[in-house]
Amino acid sequence: xxxxxxxxxxxxxxxxxxxxxxxxxxxxxxxxxxxxxxxxxxxxxxxxxxxxxxxxxxxxxxxxxxxxxxxxxxxxxxxxxxxxxxxxxxxxxxxxxxxxxxxxxxxxxxxxxxxxxxxxxxxxxxxxxxxxxxxxxxxxxxxxxxxxxxxxxxxxxxxxxxxxxxxxxxxxxxxxxxxxxxxxxxxxxxxxxxxxxxxxxxxxxxxxxxxxxxxxxxxxxxxxxxxxxxxxxxxxxxxxxxxxxxxxxxxxxxxxxxxxxxxxxxxxxxxxxxxxxxxxxxxxxxxxxxxxxxxxxxxxxxxxxxxxxxxxxxxxxxx
Numbered sequence: 001x002x003x004x005x006x007x008x009x010x011x012x013x014x015x016x017x018x019x020x021x022x023x024x025x026x027x028x029x030x031x032x033x034x035x036x037x038x039x040x041x042x043x044x045x046x047x048x049x050x051x052x053x054x055x056x057x058x059x060x061x062x063x064x065x066x067x068x069x070x071x072x073x074x075x076x077x078x079x080x081x082x083x084x085x086x087x088x089x090x091x092x093x094x095x096x097x098x099x100x101x102x103x104x105x106x107x108x109x110x111x112x113x114x115x116x117x118x119x120x121x122x123x124x125x126x127x128x129x130x131x132x133x134x135x136x137x138x139x140x141x142x143x144x145x146x147x148x149x150x151x152x153x154x155x156x157x158x159x160x161x162x163x164x165x166x167x168x169x170x171x172x173x174x175x176x177x178x179x180x181x182x183x184x185x186x187x188x189x190x191x192x193x194x195x196x197x198x199x200x201x202x203x204x205x206x207x208x209x210x211x212x213x214x215x216x217x218x219x220x221x222x223x224x225x226x227x228x229x230x231x232x233x234x235x236x237x238x239x240x241x242x243x244x245x246x247x248x249x250x251x252x253x254x255x256x257x258x259x260x261x262x263x264x265x266x267x268x269x270x271x272x273x274x275x276x277x278x279x280x281x282x283x284x285x286x287x288x289x290x291x292x293x294x295x296x297x298x299x300x301x302x303x304x305x306x307x308x309x310x311x312x313x314x315x316x317x318x319x
Contacts, residue, residue: 002036003028004087006078007058008098009041011067013049015198016093016154022161023120023152024091025054030122033088037167038081040066040074047169052161056168063174068186069097071104072179079108081172087147089126094151095197102151112143114150116253118276119157126150134249134272154198155255156276194228196245201258204230204247204274208263208284208303212240217307218262224314230254230274232264248273262303266291283307 005024007017021037028035034056044060061077078101082090090109092102094116106113118138119129126148128141143150196202203225205218215229222229230247231240247254249272259277264270266282266289274280275294282295283303292298299306 001088002034002085003031003089003091004082004085005035005037005055006090006092006098006101007037007039007050008093008095009039009045011042012045013039014093014095016095016098016152018049018053018159019154019157020091020093020152021050021053021055022159023157024089027089027091027120027122027126028054031088036085036087038078040077042067044169048166051166052164053159053167054162054164058167058169060169060171061174062171066174068183069101070179070181070183071100072181073177074101075104075108077172077174078105082109082147089122090147090149091120092149092151094153098151102149106149109147109149111147111149112145114141114143114148116153117141117150118153118255120150120152131276134268135253135275136268136272153253153255153276155200155257194226196228196230196247197252197254199228199254199256201225201227201260202230202247202254202256202274202277203227203260203262204232204264205235205241205262205303206232206264206270207234207238209235209240210263214304215241217304221260221307221311221314224311224318225258225260227256227258227260228254232267232270234265246273261291261295262307264291265289266294 005021008014035054037055037058039060092098114128117128117130121127126143132139203218203222231245236243236246249269253273255276257278259274260281262283280295282291282298283306287300
């Protein structure tokens with residue numbers, strides 16, 4: 001029996017990979033089982049960065065064909081390894097890629113999957129806490145059957161390393177196959193772009209930005225904070241920004257340390273995507289806006305006056 005964690009990569013190991021490994025390590029210690037990890041991608045970058053996470057062995061499937069995710073290529077390798085290791089618990093990341101991979105692996109293994117969880121534990125079985133009803137309720141789950149699987153939402157745990165050494169690396173051959181799915185083209189985000197669901201800070205704009213020509217006001221604040229740019233559904237539906245920036249029930253769920261909502265009224269559908277943020281700052285001219293009911297700090301005023309002032313002050317502190 002063992003615990004198996006999936007290490008997600010995009011050229012290099014993503015922050016959510018370390019978070020999933022840390023959470024899996026806690027389960028492995030509590031259950032008295034060894035922790036194994038699986039890596040799929042080009043050459044494994046810097047195994048030393050995996051020290052202190054309690055991983056005993058990293059099973060590496062290294063091949064240029066695995067640089068980009070396809071279910072045809074990834075799912076058989078993960079399921080085969082899980083069976084070989086007799087994995088009792090499998091942990092992945094609840095990123096866009098991770099949620100699809102975990103769902104496919106769980107289906108192939110015919111195991112229970114707790115998707116997009118905020119906390120993980122072990123009590124004679126896998127335990128998890130996850131939001132339901134658009135984030136208005138937190139449900140405590142216990143998966144009594146084994147094997148069990150869960151995906152952990154990015155940015156919900158703080159990785160604290162221990163004295164465990166660099167794990168052993170076991171390299172596995174990648175079988176030659178003719179996959180049904182082929183990646184023909186990959187569009188890279190511009191350099192410096194921060195993935196919205198994994199960002200530690202997010203600045204979002206809504207109907208109050210008045211039009212697409214005003215995004216530079218928020219982008220300047222993003223640059224000063226090192227933040228990702230988000231948007232409400234109203235801004236997306238108006239055609240002011242691409243749907244990939246949408247935060248909310250029909251967009252992306254974010255869990256940053258800081259969320260700054262600019263000109264966003266705070267409808268319940270938007271709250272479902274940003275409520276887990278540790279600190280919420282709201283800027284809105286309407287003192288009765290719903291966003292002020294959930295924020296930690298609220299500023300009633302014109303975002304076009306306040307945001308540049310905030311940006312200027314932040315840059316002063318940084319200089």
